Amino acid sequence: MNWVRIRCAFSALVLVLMAVLMAGAARGDVLYWMIDGDASESFQYAYAQTLQKAKDTVQGANADSVVARAYAVDKSTGTRETYDFVGVAAADDAGTSFDGAPVPVELPSTAASGNWIFGVEMGFMDGDGTFTATYCAWDAKGLTYAQLDAMGAIQSNATASYDGPINAAEAPWSAPTPVPEPTGGLLVVLGGAVLLLRRNGHA
Amino acid sequence: MKAWGVLAAALGAVAASGAVADDVFTGANVLGVTRVESAAEYLPLAVAWGAVGASAAAPAADAFVITANLEDGDELYVYDRAAGRYHVFTLVRDAAGDTWAAARVVHVGTGGAEVATGSAAAEVSLARGYGAWLHRSGAAARADKAVYLAGQAESEPVSITFAAATGRAKFGQTLFGPPAGAAGDFALNGGAINWSGAVKGDEIRLPQTDGTLQTVEYTGTKWVRKYWERSANGVLRLKRDENPVIPRGQAAWYARKAGNEALTVTWSEK
Numbered sequence: 001m002n003w004v005r006i007r008c009a010f011s012a013l014v015l016v017l018m019a020v021l022m023a024g025a026a027r028g029d030v031l032y033w034m035i036d037g038d039a040s041e042s043f044q045y046a047y048a049q050t051l052q053k054a055k056d057t058v059q060g061a062n063a064d065s066v067v068a069r070a071y072a073v074d075k076s077t078g079t080r081e082t083y084d085f086v087g088v089a090a091a092d093d094a095g096t097s098f099d100g101a102p103v104p105v106e107l108p109s110t111a112a113s114g115n116w117i118f119g120v121e122m123g124f125m126d127g128d129g130t131f132t133a134t135y136c137a138w139d140a141k142g143l144t145y146a147q148l149d150a151m152g153a154i155q156s157n158a159t160a161s162y163d164g165p166i167n168a169a170e171a172p173w174s175a176p177t178p179v180p181e182p183t184g185g186l187l188v189v190l191g192g193a194v195l196l197l198r199r200n201g202h203a
Numbered sequence: 204m205k206a207w208g209v210l211a212a213a214l215g216a217v218a219a220s221g222a223v224a225d226d227v228f229t230g231a232n233v234l235g236v237t238r239v240e241s242a243a244e245y246l247p248l249a250v251a252w253g254a255v256g257a258s259a260a261a262p263a264a265d266a267f268v269i270t271a272n273l274e275d276g277d278e279l280y281v282y283d284r285a286a287g288r289y290h291v292f293t294l295v296r297d298a299a300g301d302t303w304a305a306a307r308v309v310h311v312g313t314g315g316a317e318v319a320t321g322s323a324a325a326e327v328s329l330a331r332g333y334g335a336w337l338h339r340s341g342a343a344a345r346a347d348k349a350v351y352l353a354g355q356a357e358s359e360p361v362s363i364t365f366a367a368a369t370g371r372a373k374f375g376q377t378l379f380g381p382p383a384g385a386a387g388d389f390a391l392n393g394g395a396i397n398w399s400g401a402v403k404g405d406e407i408r409l410p411q412t413d414g415t416l417q418t419v420e421y422t423g424t425k426w427v428r429k430y431w432e433r434s435a436n437g438v439l440r441l442k443r444d445e446n447p448v449i450p451r452g453q454a455a456w457y458a459r460k461a462g463n464e465a466l467t468v469t470w471s472e473k
Contacts, residue, residue, distance in 0.1 A: 030415055063237045067438055085438045086213035086431070090330045099441060104415040129436050151372060158245035158414040159280055159289070159336050 006072050007109060013089065029107045030155040031148060033070055033120060035088055036100035039169045042051035046122060046135035046173040047088065047095045053134060054124035061124065063090055067131070068122040073142065076115040085131065088122065102165040107145070107154075117142030120168040137171035225353030232256060233356040236269075237383055239452035242345045243412040246337045247454035249380020250329040252354025260341040260355050263330065265324035268337060269351040270294055270301040274344050274368045279303055280336035281327050287338075330472060332363040334454025352452050356383065360469050365457040367465040374406070381449055382470055388448035391419065391426040396468050398426075404460040409449065416456065419447045430449060 037049070054061040067085040074080075083105045091097040108116060118134065119142035123133040143166070148154050152163025237251050254262040264281045275296040280289045288310045290305035303324035321327075329335060339345045361382045366375035377428040381389035389395070391407065403423040419428040428447035431439040449455050459466060 032416075039398050084433075087434075087440045088440050099429075101420075101431065101441060102416075103431065103439070125436065125438065139430050155416065158410070159338075160246075161374075161408055161416065161458060163374050164458075164461075 028045045032102040033106045034100040034102050034165045035098050035169045042173040050134040058126045065124045072118050074115050136174045137168045139174045211244045235356050237352040237452040239350040247334050247410050249454045250331050251352045251383035253357040255355045261328040262329040263325045265303040274341045278338035290327050292324045332361040333378040334395050362469045366465045368461040377457045393413030393445050400466045406454040406458040
């Protein structure tokens with residue numbers, strides 16, 4: 001019996017490895033985002049607050065301390081992917097206009113599944129490179145793959161272009177929010193696990 | 204004699220003559236070769252030269268890139284502007300030589316969905332000043348081999364039309380490539396093109412080896428490439444290049460800003 005279990009486990013391992021190798025070989029969709037041009041009022045506020053908090057917290061902090069990065073969250077599992085930190089360069093002292101360029105982000109291979117949401121978070125970095133998130137764009141709901149695709153921000157293959165990057169400078173920004181609550185499949189799994197524990201407890 | 208035969212014979216004659224740089228060759232056909240250095244799997248190539256033997260004629264799809272150092276199975280993506288789709292050809296190498304065999308036709312923007320069987324490569328014409336994609340699947344071969352474009356030098360300037368935006372939030376997308384004539388990379392602000400009619404926000408997107416796109420933006424007076432450079436602490440910082448270029452022999456996307464009509468420009472260099 002044990003060798004059957006071992007063989008099954010080995011088969012599963014091979015399948016997982018094959019999936020990983022195939023995922024590595026394939027080029028995923030690329031999302032383009034940026035912080036550029038005239039900023040929305042909520043972005044201006046978030047930027048000013050972040051800069052002030054950086055100055056209050058980190059000795060010698062300045063505008064270079066303010067950074068942003070894109071993230072992706074799988075709502076069904078809670079898996080969170082984060083991408084490169086990007087300097088938020090103000091084009092004026094008031095922080096009403098920003099200078100930027102499209103930042104390419106290679107999306108997870110399952111990005112189109114509908115479980116993922118995407119967003120941008122802003123914060124500041126201390127001298128040790130530790131990041132403190134302060135605000136996020138599009139709040140915890142984020143944007144779905146379908147929304148990003150409809151906006152033309154996704155390059156779907158190497159011989160295609162895209163319409164335009166999503167511009168986080170124009171987005172609504174809100175106070176930091178935790179990773180969205182897992183939904184769907186994970187809740188079923190968690191619910192099942194709780195039920196099992198309770199049942200065992202009663203046995 | 205096939206076009207390649209003419210070109211090979213001519214290049215062979217030049218080599219055999221031991222010609223030096225000061226020599227001047229005159230005649231009905233002035234031929235040229237462009238070496239393109241890139242290890243990209245998907246490489247956008249400029250249709251840099253004309254068809255051999257017929258001045259101002261568009262080269263056929265099977266006669267603008269030299270196949271000798273490509274691999275069996277490599278693919279050529281040629282855009283059919285009128286139909287809005289790509290003709291895809293596969294390089295077949297056998298005893299008879301190299302042939303671009305029609306493989307399939309794919310629509311743009313639909314994830315590469317196959318819709319029909321393609322035409323023979325020789326029946327599909329390219330247009331100078333535009334671009335086509337070469338797909339080389341062998342990583343090891345790509346790392347060591349350049350790609351060679353060849354054809355006839357033309358005596359007339361080339362006009363190219365960048366497509367208008369197709370919707371409120373849509374950019375017009377045109378794959379274009381500098382025609383041959385000037386040595387070296389093509390300087391976008393070098394004066395070879397009069398960019399009047401370009402608008403602030405128009406973009407030129409340069410495909411990179413990793414498949415992503417590097418953006419060059421029109422400011423209203425000139426082209427500026429903004430790019431990201433990783434600082435010591437790993438943060439990407441914005442940099443500017445006021446003299447952006449399109450690498451020699453390569454093509455790029457012209458993204459016409461939404462809300463603007465098509466734009467036609469003329470390359471003053473031949």
